[in-house]
Amino acid sequence: MKKIKLIISSFLILTTLFPGSSYARTGELASKPDSAYLFSYATGKDNNHNGLHFAWSNDQENWHRIGPEHSFLRSDYGRWGSEKRMLSPYLTQTPDGLWHCYWTLNEYTETFAHAASADLIYWGRQSYDVKSYPVDPQHERCSIVLYDEPETGVIHKVAWKVIENLIAAKDRTVYKDRIYSETTGEDPVRFATLKPFDTKVIVNGQQKKPISDLLVGVFFEDINYAADGGLYAELIQNRDFEYTPADKEGHDPDWNSRTAWSLKGNNATFTIDSVQPIHPNNPHYAVLKTDRPGASLTNEGFDGIVLKAGDKYKFSVFARTLEGKNGKLQVHLTGKDGRIYAEGSTGGLSREWKKLNVTLAAKENVSDARLEITPAATGTIALDMISLFPEKTFRNRPNGLRADLAQAIADIHPRFVRFPGGCVAHGDGLDNIYRWKNTIGPLEARKPQRNLWGYHQTAGLGYFEYFQFCEDIGAEPVPVVAAGVPCQNSACKHLVGGGQQGGIPMSEMDAYVQEILDLIEYANGDVKTEWGRKRAEAGHPKPFNLKYIGIGNEDLITDLFEERFTMLFNAVKEKHPEITVIGTVGPYSEGTDYEEGWELANKLNIPMVDEHYYQKPGWFIHNQDYYDKYDRSKSKVYLGEYAAHLPGRPNNLETALAEALYMTALERNGDVVHMTSYAPLLAKEGHTQWNPDLIYFNNEEVKPTVGYYVQQLYGQHAGDEYLTSRVIVSENSDAVQKRVAASVVRDSRTNDLIVKLVNLLPVPTQTNIVLNDVPAIEGTAELITLTGKPDDKQAKPATGTVRISNDFDVDLPAYSFTLIRIKQNNTNLTKK
Ligand code: AHR
Numbered sequence: 037m038k039k040i041k042l043i044i045s046s047f048l049i050l051t052t053l054f055p056g057s058s059y060a061r062t063g064e065l066a067s068k069p070d071s072a073y074l075f076s077y078a079t080g081k082d083n084n085h086n087g088l089h090f091a092w093s094n095d096q097e098n099w100h101r102i103g104p105e106h107s108f109l110r111s112d113y114g115r116w117g118s119e120k121r122m123l124s125p126y127l128t129q130t131p132d133g134l135w136h137c138y139w140t141l142n143e144y145t146e147t148f149a150h151a152a153s154a155d156l157i158y159w160g161r162q163s164y165d166v167k168s169y170p171v172d173p174q175h176e177r178c179s180i181v182l183y184d185e186p187e188t189g190v191i192h193k194v195a196w197k198v199i200e201n202l203i204a205a206k207d208r209t210v211y212k213d214r215i216y217s218e219t220t221g222e223d224p225v226r227f228a229t230l231k232p233f234d235t236k237v238i239v240n241g242q243q244k245k246p247i248s249d250l251l252v253g254v255f256f257e258d259i260n261y262a263a264d265g266g267l268y269a270e271l272i273q274n275r276d277f278e279y280t281p282a283d284k285e286g287h288d289p290d291w292n293s294r295t296a297w298s299l300k301g302n303n304a305t306f307t308i309d310s311v312q313p314i315h316p317n318n319p320h321y322a323v324l325k326t327d328r329p330g331a332s333l334t335n336e337g338f339d340g341i342v343l344k345a346g347d348k349y350k351f352s353v354f355a356r357t358l359e360g361k362n363g364k365l366q367v368h369l370t371g372k373d374g375r376i377y378a379e380g381s382t383g384g385l386s387r388e389w390k391k392l393n394v395t396l397a398a399k400e401n402v403s404d405a406r407l408e409i410t411p412a413a414t415g416t417i418a419l420d421m422i423s424l425f426p427e428k429t430f431r432n433r434p435n436g437l438r439a440d441l442a443q444a445i446a447d448i449h450p451r452f453v454r455f456p457g458g459c460v461a462h463g464d465g466l467d468n469i470y471r472w473k474n475t476i477g478p479l480e481a482r483k484p485q486r487n488l489w490g491y492h493q494t495a496g497l498g499y500f501e502y503f504q505f506c507e508d509i510g511a512e513p514v515p516v517v518a519a520g521v522p523c524q525n526s527a528c529k530h531l532v533g534g535g536q537q538g539g540i541p542m543s544e545m546d547a548y549v550q551e552i553l554d555l556i557e558y559a560n561g562d563v564k565t566e567w568g569r570k571r572a573e574a575g576h577p578k579p580f581n582l583k584y585i586g587i588g589n590e591d592l593i594t595d596l597f598e599e600r601f602t603m604l605f606n607a608v609k610e611k612h613p614e615i616t617v618i619g620t621v622g623p624y625s626e627g628t629d630y631e632e633g634w635e636l637a638n639k640l641n642i643p644m645v646d647e648h649y650y651q652k653p654g655w656f657i658h659n660q661d662y663y664d665k666y667d668r669s670k671s672k673v674y675l676g677e678y679a680a681h682l683p684g685r686p687n688n689l690e691t692a693l694a695e696a697l698y699m700t701a702l703e704r705n706g707d708v709v710h711m712t713s714y715a716p717l718l719a720k721e722g723h724t725q726w727n728p729d730l731i732y733f734n735n736e737e738v739k740p741t742v743g744y745y746v747q748q749l750y751g752q753h754a755g756d757e758y759l760t761s762r763v764i765v766s767e768n769s770d771a772v773q774k775r776v777a778a779s780v781v782r783d784s785r786t787n788d789l790i791v792k793l794v795n796l797l798p799v800p801t802q803t804n805i806v807l808n809d810v811p812a813i814e815g816t817a818e819l820i821t822l823t824g825k826p827d828d829k830q831a832k833p834a835t836g837t838v839r840i841s842n843d844f845d846v847d848l849p850a851y852s853f854t855l856i857r858i859k860q861n862n863t864n865l866t867k868k
Contacts, residue, residue, distance in 0.1 A: 068196045069094055075180060076127040077189030078139070079104075087111065088125050088137060090156070091182055092199045096191065099182050102199075103206035109159045111149055112592050113141050115527045122149075127190045128172050138169040151628075156198065157205045161594050161632055216654035219682060220690050220826035220851070223798045226771060234766040235801045235848070237778045237793070241809030243760035247706025247781065248672075250451040250512060252751040253713045255677055257458030258497070259489045259726055260719035265338035266733065267445075267718060268497035269438045271349070271424040272296075272407060273338045276494060277308055277320040278484045283492045285527075293320045296338075300408065301331030314354050314389050314420050317474070317483040321420035323358065324411065332368075332410035333419065339722065340404030341424065342735045343369060343377055348427040352393045353409070353419055354480060357385045360415015367394055368408040369424075377402050385417060395427070403736055421480045431508045435479065435496065441718070442505065444731055444738045449751040452512035454586065454676060454713055455502045462518035462589045464488035465526045466538055469518045472499045472555050476570065488523070489725045500571070503559060503580040512583055513559070514674075514711070516646075517552055519588030519620070520545060520600030539596045549607045556582060556612050586676070588620035590648045593632035605640055618644045618674050625649040625662070637671045644710060648677040653694035656680055657774050657796065660698060663705035673708055677715035679728060679743070687728035687741035689851060690826035696746045696853040697794040700779035703750075706758055714747055742831045745822055749833060749855050753790045755781025759810070765801070772797060776848075780807075787860040795848040805856075807842045813858060814841045823852035 075091045087107025091099040111122040123140040130136065135153045141164060148166040153159045179188045218226070256262065264270065273296035284291045299306040304326040310319040324333050343349070351367050362385045369378040377399055382392035407424055411417055429436025430443065445453075456470050463469040464486075474483035475498025482495040499515070506513040521539040540548050554567045559582035561568030571577070587604050591597050601619065608617050619642035622629025630647075637645045649655075663673070680691040680698075695714070702709050719729035721739075730747060732739040740748075759780040765773045775796035782789050789810065795801055807813070819838040824831035833855075838846050840858060848854050 068200070071193055071195050072199055074192050074194045074199060074202075075099060075182075075187075075189050076125060076137075076192070077182075077187045078122045078125050079185075079187065087122050088127075088139075090199075090202055091180075091187075092202075096180075099180060101182060102202050103210065104183075106206045106209060108156060108202070108205075109137055109151060109153075111139060111141065112162055112524055113145075113149060113164050114525070116525045119527065124177070125189070126169065126171065126177065127192065128170065128175060129192065136169075138166060156202060158631070159628055161628065162592065163594060215658050216652045218654040218657065219652075220796075220798070223826075227798050230767065230772065230797065230799050232799045233772070233801050235776055235803040236764040236806065237761050237780075237791075237803060238764065238806045239759050239761040239780050239791075239808060239810070241759055241807065244782070245707050245758050245760075247703060247756060247758045248710045249754065249756040250711050251702065251706050251709070251754055252448070252450060252747060253452035253454065253511065253514070253711055254445055254448060254450040254717050254730075254747075255458065255713035255715040256445075256453055256455045256502075256717050257460050257715070258456060258487055258493055259458060259460065259716050260729060261338070261491065261723040262716070262718035262720070263497045264492065264494050265723065266720050267437050267441050268494075268501075269426055269429045269436055270494070270496055271337050271341045271426070272335050272422055274335075274492070275422050276318050276480075276484060277322055277420060278318060278494070279492050280486070283486045284490055296336050297322065298334050298336075299324075299331065300334050301326075301328075303327040304331030306333055309418065312418075315478075315481045317481055318420065321354075321418050322422075323416060323418050324409075325359075325416040326411055326414045329412070329414060330410065332366075332408040334409075335407040335422065337406065337735075338720075339735055341369065341402075341406060343398035343400070343402045343405050345398055345401045347398050349378065349396045349398065350393065350423075350425045350427055351380065351382075351396055351407075352391060352421070352423045352425075353382065354389050354391050354421045355382075355385050356389045356418050357387055358416040358418055360417075361413035362386055363411055363413025363415075365392065366410040366412060367396065368410070369396060369398065369402075369405045370408055371402055371405060377405055381412070389418075389420075391421075396424075423479075430505070433501075433504060433508070435501065437497075437501070437505060440738050441731070441733055442509075444740060444744075445717070446509040447752075448744070448748045449754070450509065450511050450713075451751070451754070452514045452584070452711055452713075453502070453506045453509075454514040454516060457516065457589060458677070458715065459488055459523045459525070459589065460493075461516045461586075462591065463522045463526070465522050466540060468526075469522055469540075471551070472515070472517070472558075473551065475499050476558070476574065491723075499555070499558070500574045500576070503582075504576065507580060513580060514584045514586060514618070515555065515582070516586030516589055516618075516676075517555065517604075519591055519597060519604060520548055521588075521591055521594075521597050523589070524592035539600055542599075545600060545603055549603055552585070552587075552604055553607060553611055556585065556608070556615060582615065584616045584618060584644075586618040586620070586646055586674070588646070590623035590629070590646070590677070591620055593622060593629045593636065598636060601636070602640065605642065616643050618642075618646050618676075619671070621645045621647055623648050625651065625655075625659070634671075642671050644672040644674050646674045646676040648675075648715075650677070650679050650681050650715075653680045653682060653690055656694040656698040660701040660774070660777065663701065663709055666705070666708045668708055672710040674710055675702070675712040677713065679714055681728070685727035686827070686829060687730070687743045688826065689742050689822075689824045689828040689831045691728065692742035692746045692822070692831075693794060693796045693826075693851060693853055695743055696750075696792070696822075697775070697777045697796055699746070699750050700777040700792055700794060703755070703758060703779040703781055703792070706781075714743060742822070742829060745831075745833050746853060749820060749822070749853070750792075753783075753792070753855055753857055755783045755790055757782040757784060759789075776801060789858040789860070791856040791858070793846070793848055793854040793856075795850065795852050795854075798850050800850050800852075801848050802845060803848050804843070804845050805840075810842070811860070812842055813860075816840065817859065818857045819846070820855040820857075821849065821852055822854075823849045826851055
């Protein structure tokens with residue numbers, strides 16, 4: 037040890053005395069050339085999706101690829117995957133030393149893309165509107181042969197250090213990839229010799245800090261049929277006849293205004309018309325022409341309609357007679373075999389649109405009923421907004437939420453709800469941005485739209501319903517609005533201006549800014565204000581007490597974004613200083629958007645930023661110090677989307693424990709991390725575009741995942757004060773130490789102490805917990821354990837008790853999350 041110290045200090049002395057001299061270099065560097073050739077290219081493989089690559093040579097004959105799979109710059113233009121292409125990159129250097137890369141976006145966009153870099157490793161913002169770029173005659177594009185493959189690119193002579201840094205950057209990525217890819221699958225080898233060991237958690241009750249009391253919330257996005265067919269309790273699919281082939285970009289020939297509807301019986305026709313709609317926002321309606329009685333229009337619901345014996349269902353429809361008598365409508369809920377499970381009939385139709393209602397009582401339980409509407413009189417009628425709602429919705433709200441799903445969310449005890457996305461918030465192209473005003477008011481006047489996840493949004497679950505739900509479950513509403521730009525992954529559709537670069541035109545930005553200010557007025561304004569009155573008309577005169585608003589969703593940080601975001605941020609700040617604006621720093625935990633987003637946050641003093649990262653479990657294991665490195669004086673963090681992703685994307689004990697482990701670090705950093713939400717929240721079986729999710733469901737069942745229980749345990753056992761603790765593991769191995777974590781918080785409302793412990797190892801660890809400088813305690817406490825095999829998707833928390841004192845032992849099973857709630861008012865607890 038002494039010898040090592042001596043070597044280090046001699047090295048320090050030498051490098052201080054002779055900076056830049058060969059004493060300051062490693063022997064390895066000294067043997068290298070001063071310069072070499074660097075070839076920049078985009079590989080022809082994978083149809084040029086792969087970004088900018090480098091190879092080096094000292095004779096321009098023998099070329100060495102710098103990690104054939106490693107790209108140093110990727111194009112972020114257009115839709116995920118297939119549209120993000122880099123064709124013919126051209127690398128050039130300006131006299132100031134800055135590198136510039138220009139590339140062609142695809143075969144049809146006439147402008148070029150540009151990004152700049154000081155070191156060829158970190159690249160700044162991308163722009164896609166470059167009309168032309170300067171080609172240096174000394175560095176024209178040329179072809180070389182790289183391992184038998186001809187490649188076209190540009191050759192530059194650069195200092196060897198440049199190449200060395202590129203190789204080191206590539207090696208870092210390879211190394212990180214390797215450690216982040218660690219899974220429990222290798223544990224039998226990685227921990228082959230590991231025996232049960234001891235852990236000590238020493239809590240210092242004197243060293244404590246306040247932490248956010250909003251740490252655990254939920255992220256709601258209409259993805260995976262989370263809203264229509266999911267949380268929104270409507271049972272009729274395509275109730276407004278507004279499904280359109282464009283919802284699925286024309287890829288599904290069966291997806292149109294008639295989807296989910298069919299005609300039963302002969303001598304009748306069912307067509308769609310739009311001549312005289314109930315409201316211009318809802319142009320299409322059904323026209324049913326019957327020559328003989330008995331024909332009906334039927335709806336199959338979302339994978340059938342579930343009825344519960346004894347429950348009531350509210351049917352409503354807008355109808356008018358176009359031709360024939362003004363008869364009534366008979367309404368039946370029937371099985372596939374034609375059995376009737378509920379029935380009723382409406383009042384008579386008239387020549388004008390009229391809303392008709394009838395309540396139906398289900399006689400039996402049935403899982404796949406359908407709705408049948410049968411006109412009593414023959415003739416031609418028009419029908420629209422055909423709706424069937426269970427009377428029992430969450431908190432019995434009209435136009436409400438499916439009770440069991442809403443309850444599962446409420447059971448997390450989320451302190452906030454983020455809505456309406458995710459990408460749904462900023463939309464796929466300008467015309468798909470989620471505009472909150474389209475989603476309030478009478479249902480027939482709301483404006484449905486294509487959901488970018490490939491289906492249809494009725495907007496039945498709209499801003500009013502979101503606010504109401506938040507209030508019902510005691511959660512802060514956190515609406516996220518587009519920052520004047522759509523998703524950077526918007527489809528290009530062979531048009532110039534696809535992708536995020538097509539922001540809202542500046543001539544329309546003032547109106548858009550006003551729209552966001554109006555949202556705040558809608559939530560909080562007096563009933564005498566224009567938008568406050570609309571809230572009152574919807575049945576909520578009291579303000580919703582909005583405190584947060586997210587502007588932007590993991591956007592590409594471009595000049596165009598900055599311009600629009602700044603306008604919105606400044607306007608909200610000026611008019612509503614009481615509202616905390618949450619900015620955005622891209623979709624990853626590092627990289628250009630993250631850096632540029634944080635730079636903007638620092639420049640504008642944005643109070644909070646929204647970070648997103650979906651990572652492998654290994655990332656969470658190896659980055660527990662991620663926020664310990666954050667500057668406390670800068671913006672607070674809302675970790676708005678995160679989840680542990682394993683290959684195959686399961687939600688199992690392994691992913692859940694990786695999240696639980698990381699959440700101990702989130703609590704420790706609860707002074708800078710203000711809010712967090714796992715994403716996405718809901719997924720309907722058979723209609724899932726994204727895995728893993730927190731809660732899966734079908735029409736009858738709610739299926740919480742293992743990850744759900746982790747969120748629930750953190751949500752239900754949150755604290756607002758963090759007590760410093762030290763985890764000492766008897767095994768002297770980094771791999772072991774990184775897989776054991778603890779967090780101790782106090783809930784000031786109850787004064788309870790909550791200890792959370794994670795063991796992500798294949799062996800148990802006997803843990804000694806020492807509670808220093810907290811009131812003396814002795815008795816029993818609640819013990820909750822979540823454990824099983826890493827690939828277990830069914831693990832559930834088990835509740836028991838544990839004997840506790842200021843120095844007590846608890847066994848942490850292999851692969852487990854353990855929570856101990858020490859109730860200060862517990863009668864089993866003797867305070868010494
Ligand atoms: O959570 C699913 C998606 O992931 C969100 O819509 C988007 O913000 C992110 O890319």
